[in-house]
Amino acid sequence: MDPAILSSHDIVLNDESHEVIVRGxxxxxxPIEYQLLRYLMSSPDRPVSKDTLFQNVWGYDMAGGTNLVEVAMRRLREKIEQDPSQPVYLLTVRGAGYKFNSQGVENQGAANQAA
Structure with missing residues (x-):
C-alpha cells in the first residue's frame, strides 16, 4: 500500500491529494479536521490525549486548547460517522482522549462498550 494513503474499512485518506473518501x-x-483525522489514523487504536492532539494538530502548547479539540472532533464525527452520536471510528477513551478504531463497523459493539 502507498504510504501516502491511510485506509480503514470505508475511510481512505490520501495524503498527496489531501482527499478523504468515506463510504465511496x-x-x-x-485543514484542521484533515490533520486531526490523519493524526489519529496514523496510530490506530492508540488513545491520544486532547493536549497531545492540540500540540500536534494545531501546533500550539497552551492551556485551554482542549475545547478546540472537542469542537473539531464533534465536527469531524458529523462528517465521517454514519451516526455521530454513536461513533464507530472516532472514539472517546474516557480519561485518555480519543482514538481511531481501526476495526470500524466490525467491532462496533466492543468499541462502544470500551468507550
Missing part, C-alpha cells in the same frame, strides 16, 4: 464519497474537511 468524497468528504470535504477543513
Amino acid at each position: 464519497e468524497l468528504v470535504h474537511l477543513t
Whole structure:
C-alpha cells in the first residue's frame, strides 16, 4: 500500500491529494479536521490525549486548547460517522482522549462498550 494513503474499512485518506473518501464519497474537511483525522489514523487504536492532539494538530502548547479539540472532533464525527452520536471510528477513551478504531463497523459493539 502507498504510504501516502491511510485506509480503514470505508475511510481512505490520501495524503498527496489531501482527499478523504468515506463510504465511496468524497468528504470535504477543513485543514484542521484533515490533520486531526490523519493524526489519529496514523496510530490506530492508540488513545491520544486532547493536549497531545492540540500540540500536534494545531501546533500550539497552551492551556485551554482542549475545547478546540472537542469542537473539531464533534465536527469531524458529523462528517465521517454514519451516526455521530454513536461513533464507530472516532472514539472517546474516557480519561485518555480519543482514538481511531481501526476495526470500524466490525467491532462496533466492543468499541462502544470500551468507550
